[in-house]
Amino acid sequence: MTRLQINEVAPRDGLQIEADFVPTEAKIAFIDALSATGLARIEATSFTSPKAIPNLRDAEEVVRGIRRRPGVDITVLVPNLRGCERALACGVDEINLVMSASDSHGLANLRMTPKQSLERFTEILAATQDDRVFVNASLSTAFGCPFEGEVPESRVIELVERLLERGVQGVTLCDTTGMANPGQVARLCEAVQERWPATPFTLHFHNTRGMGLANALAAWQTGITRFDASLGGLGGCPYAPGATGNVCTEDLVHMFEQMGVETGVDLDALLAVSAGLPELVGHDTPGQVVKAGKADRRYPMPKR
Amino acid sequence: MTRLQINEVAPRDGLQIEADFVPTEAKIAFIDALSATGLARIEATSFTSPKAIPNLRDAEEVVRGIRRRPGVDITVLVPNLRGCERALACGVDEINLVMSASDSHGLANLRMTPKQSLERFTEILAATQDDRVFVNASLSTAFGCPFEGEVPESRVIELVERLLERGVQGVTLCDTTGMANPGQVARLCEAVQERWPATPFTLHFHNTRGMGLANALAAWQTGITRFDASLGGLGGCPYAPGATGNVCTEDLVHMFEQMGVETGVDLDALLAVSAGLPELVGHDTPGQVVKAGKADRRYPMPKR
Numbered sequence: 001m002t003r004l005q006i007n008e009v010a011p012r013d014g015l016q017i018e019a020d021f022v023p024t025e026a027k028i029a030f031i032d033a034l035s036a037t038g039l040a041r042i043e044a045t046s047f048t049s050p051k052a053i054p055n056l057r058d059a060e061e062v063v064r065g066i067r068r069r070p071g072v073d074i075t076v077l078v079p080n081l082r083g084c085e086r087a088l089a090c091g092v093d094e095i096n097l098v099m100s101a102s103d104s105h106g107l108a109n110l111r112m113t114p115k116q117s118l119e120r121f122t123e124i125l126a127a128t129q130d131d132r133v134f135v136n137a138s139l140s141t142a143f144g145c146p147f148e149g150e151v152p153e154s155r156v157i158e159l160v161e162r163l164l165e166r167g168v169q170g171v172t173l174c175d176t177t178g179m180a181n182p183g184q185v186a187r188l189c190e191a192v193q194e195r196w197p198a199t200p201f202t203l204h205f206h207n208t209r210g211m212g213l214a215n216a217l218a219a220w221q222t223g224i225t226r227f228d229a230s231l232g233g234l235g236g237c238p239y240a241p242g243a244t245g246n247v248c249t250e251d252l253v254h255m256f257e258q259m260g261v262e263t264g265v266d267l268d269a270l271l272a273v274s275a276g277l278p279e280l281v282g283h284d285t286p287g288q289v290v291k292a293g294k295a296d297r298r299y300p301m302p303k304r
Numbered sequence: 305m306t307r308l309q310i311n312e313v314a315p316r317d318g319l320q321i322e323a324d325f326v327p328t329e330a331k332i333a334f335i336d337a338l339s340a341t342g343l344a345r346i347e348a349t350s351f352t353s354p355k356a357i358p359n360l361r362d363a364e365e366v367v368r369g370i371r372r373r374p375g376v377d378i379t380v381l382v383p384n385l386r387g388c389e390r391a392l393a394c395g396v397d398e399i400n401l402v403m404s405a406s407d408s409h410g411l412a413n414l415r416m417t418p419k420q421s422l423e424r425f426t427e428i429l430a431a432t433q434d435d436r437v438f439v440n441a442s443l444s445t446a447f448g449c450p451f452e453g454e455v456p457e458s459r460v461i462e463l464v465e466r467l468l469e470r471g472v473q474g475v476t477l478c479d480t481t482g483m484a485n486p487g488q489v490a491r492l493c494e495a496v497q498e499r500w501p502a503t504p505f506t507l508h509f510h511n512t513r514g515m516g517l518a519n520a521l522a523a524w525q526t527g528i529t530r531f532d533a534s535l536g537g538l539g540g541c542p543y544a545p546g547a548t549g550n551v552c553t554e555d556l557v558h559m560f561e562q563m564g565v566e567t568g569v570d571l572d573a574l575l576a577v578s579a580g581l582p583e584l585v586g587h588d589t590p591g592q593v594v595k596a597g598k599a600d601r602r603y604p605m606p607k608r
Contacts, residue, residue, distance in 0.1 A: 108606050146603045179599040181562035182521050209599060210511075210555040210592040211562075213518040217486050244592060251514040258485035258515075288514040288548065295483040295513060299450045302412050 003262040005040035005226045007202060008249055011062075012043040012077055014234025016053050018281050024058040026280060028065040030273070034231065035072040037269040039249075043075050043096060043228075047083035063090040075136065079110070084124045087133075094134040097121055097168070101156055102145035105176070109140065118162050125167045137163045138172040138204065142188070144179030153188055160192060170200040172228060175215065178208020182218035189222040204228035205247040206236075207286070212247035213255050220261070227252060231270070232277040232285030244286040250274050254289045267294065307566040309344035309530045311506060312553055315366075316347040316381055318538025320357050322585050328362040330584060332369040334577070338535065339376040341573040343553075347379045347400060347532075351387035367394040379440065383414070388428045391437075398438040401425055401472065405460050406449035409480070413444065422466050429471045441467045442476040442508065446492070448483030457492055464496060474504040476532060479519065482512020486522035493526040508532035509551040510540075511590070516551035517559050524565070531556060535574070536581040536589030548590040554578050558593045571598065 011031050015022050022030075031044055044066065050057035063076065075094035078084045087095050099117030100106035106113050112120065121137065128135055142156050160171050173188065185203070192201055203219045203226070205212045216227055229249035236245035253265045274290045315335050319326050326334075335348055348370065354361035367380065379398035382388045391399050403421030404410035410417050416424065425441065432439055446460045464475050477492065489507070496505055507523045507530070509516045520531055533553035540549030557569045578594045 104605055144599065146601070147605050149600065149602060178596065181559060181599065183563035207514075208592065208596045209558060210517055210552065211559050213514055214521045214559060217518045217521060244596075248514065254513060255485060255515050255518060259487035288512065292482065292512045292548075295448065295485065296453065297450075298453060301408055301451050 001261060002225045003264055004220075004256055006249060006253065006263060006265060007041040007043060007075065007226065007228045008034050008039045008231060009043045009204075009228050009246060010034075010231040010234045010249070012046050012056065013228075013246055014230045014232075015281075016046060016055050017236060018055060018234075020282060021055050022280060024061050024065065027058070027062050030280060031062070031066045033273045033276075034270075035067065035069045037273065038263075038265045039072060039270075040264060041073040041075055041094070043077065044092075046077035046079070047086045048077070048079045052079075060086065060090055063087075063092060073134075075134075077138075078124065080120060081123050081127055084127050088128070088131050092133060094136055095124075095128065096172070097124060097135065097137040098140060099137065099159075100140040100145075100176075101151045101159055102141045102148045104147035105141045105145045108147065114159060118159075118166065121163070121166055121168070134170065135168050136170040136172060136202070137168045138174050139163070140174045140176045142173040143175040143184055144177070146177045146179070153191060156188060157191060157195070160196070164196065164199060170202065172202040172204050174204040174228075175206055176204075178206035178211070180205065180215050181211060182214050185215045185218040186222050189219050189224050193223055200226060202226035202228055207233060207244045207247050213252060216247060216252055217255070220256070229253075232274050232287040232290065234277065234281065234285060248285075248287040248289075250287055251289050254294060258295055305565060306529045307568055308524075308560055309506075310553060310557065310567060310569060311345040311347060311379065311530065311532045312338050312343045312535060313347045313508075313532050313550060314338075314535040314538045314553070316350050316360065317532075317550055318534045318536075319585075320350065320359050321540060322359060322538075324586060325359050325361075326584060328365050328369065331362070331366050334584060335366070335370045337577045337580075338574075339371065339373045341577065342567075342569045343376060343574075344568060345377040345379055345398070347381065348396075350381035350383070351390045352381070352383045356383075364390065364394055367391075367396060377438075379438075381442075382428065384424060385427050385431055388431050392432065392435050396437060398440055399428075399432065400476070401428060401439065401441040402444060403441065403463075404444040404449075404480075405455045405463055406445045406452045408451035409445045409449045412451065418463060422463075422470065425467070425470055425472070438474065439472050440474040440476060440506070441472045442478050443467070444478045444480040446477040447479040447488055448481070450481045450483070457495060460492060461495060461499070464500070468500065468503065474506065476506040476508050478508040478532075479510055480508075482510035482515070484509065484519050485515060486518050489519045489522040490526050493523045493528050497527055504530060506530035506532055511537060511548045511551050517555060520551060520556055521559070524560070533557075536578050536591040536594065538581065538585065538589060552589075552591040552593075554591055555593050558598060562599055
């Protein structure tokens with residue numbers, strides 16, 4: 001059975017929407033603690049404009065400050081050519097481009113339609129040609145758009161095709177606002193793997209409607225082994241107030257480890273980092289295993 | 305595709321552990337609202353001693369007070385012969401016996417080992433012989449015990465055998481404290497359905513470690529169509545403080561309806577009842593769809 005590859009997105013997807021700026025030193029300590037747990041990949045920050053995302057204005061200092069470990073790839077989100085150049089100058093392992101599958105979400109989130117995003121990617125990909133960096137692209141709203149509704153599977157397939165023909169090496173299919181269901185997930189995962197068996201596909205779920213782990217299970221059943229996840233379930237979707245955020249890393253690792261699927265992650269170490277999140281971000285998190293304990297936790301018999 | 309049968313357990317499993325007694329009239333209105341949503345079955349109360357569970361001391365008044373609808377079975381928990389006689393006198397459709405698969409949980413929860421429970425069931429089943437009531441038995445800790453740990457599948461199979469040979473007509477396999485994982489669920493569900501293809505098996509999950517819907521999905525994939533669930537995710541496990549409770553009915557119905565699996569439930573009506581829970585029980589609930597809205601919810605485009 002293939003070992004899972006978990007991409008921890010809390011430092012980027014989580015911290016970017018926190019109310020308060022997390023100090024650079026605390027971010028570095030957080031990422032160092034995460035990379036010691038055996039995660040395959042960490043999305044450390046975003047090389048975006050400090051005005052667009054003030055919380056991640058310290059991207060260079062973070063990437064240059066963290067301890068690099070063999071076997072733990074550092075990936076960063078890159079919105080444009082300038083961001084790509086900044087990221088490459090810091091020596092990251094992977095850059096992650098982002099675009100939406102739906103026009104309205106693209107315009108709301110990136111001020112670009114999918115077509116415009118693809119044009120932008122062409123110039124970014126040209127800039128990476130002399131570098132050994134891995135280029136991934138995240139396709140938002142691949143399972144539905146909070147503004148438009150249904151996003152046809154044929155449209156997603158076509159956009160994946162456009163990405164791969166431009167030289168993107170891996171694609172992340174994102175359920176950006178938690179609209180996916182397990183049946184839909186299985187269908188899309190089967191379709192892309194059948195068409196591009198050699199391309200690494202990653203699945204990115206939100207737990208907005210409680211289906212995060214069920215969707216991950218459905219994806220895994222089709223052969224998907226790469227997942228984005230966010231420690232403590234940090235992150236969220238700004239368009240769905242009151243909703244929980246990304247699928248929680250430790251809950252995902254716990255489920256698969258309980259099923260006997262190897263993740264390479266030291267779950268106890270991961271839970272210890274998660275237990276420190278309320279101090280890091282100043283609030284409780286939606287993670288459940290960190291509160292309930294692992295399934296093998298034993299309780300004393302109650303006294304009668 | 306077979307329609308699901310959802311057994312709503314909030315009036316019993318949820319309300320029994322609430323800090324405050326919910327007034328009888330409010331319970332009746334709650335159950336009447338639930339039975340108008342198209343649920344197949346409602347576990348309305350428990351005919352236990354008022355001292356053991358003061359919150360459900362009004363069992364007779366509740367069962368006699370609710371409006372009975374064709375197609376909605378009323379089931380009640382029955383711990384002993386006296387409870388059975390009280391329940392039958394009220395004219396319920398089903399009685400639900402309960403026992404543990406593990407000695408320590410049986411002793412902690414019921415003051416009986418599994419062996420003692422089975423003896424008790426023999427006298428209860430004798431009392432139901434002249435009645436047309438359906439007799440179900442819930443097997444707690446079928447996926448693990450919070451005191452003992454692993455409960456071998458062979459032990460669960462053997463206890464199911466003992467129950468069926470005594471005349472029990474249906475069995476509910478309960479993940480009482482949220483220890484089950486989808487792989488284990490699939491294995492046990494396959495085993496019991498292969499051995500007893502004509503017996504109605506119901507699955508009862510808790511969302512303690514976030515796996516509630518993933519486990520329900522895994523069970524459904526093996527052919528299981530009957531699920532216990534609790535509106536708003538009410539209920540919980542007294543041995544795991546801070547943990548969420550039963551799998552949430554509206555989140556379960558939402559997932560399956562999104563997958564195109566018929567539940568017979570009017571989800572909008574169910575969500576309306578769930579929205580009233582904070583007023584009924586005096587606190588927020590862990591249900592997610594009631595907060596985030598259904599997956600087909602559309603948001604206005606943000607203004608820039």
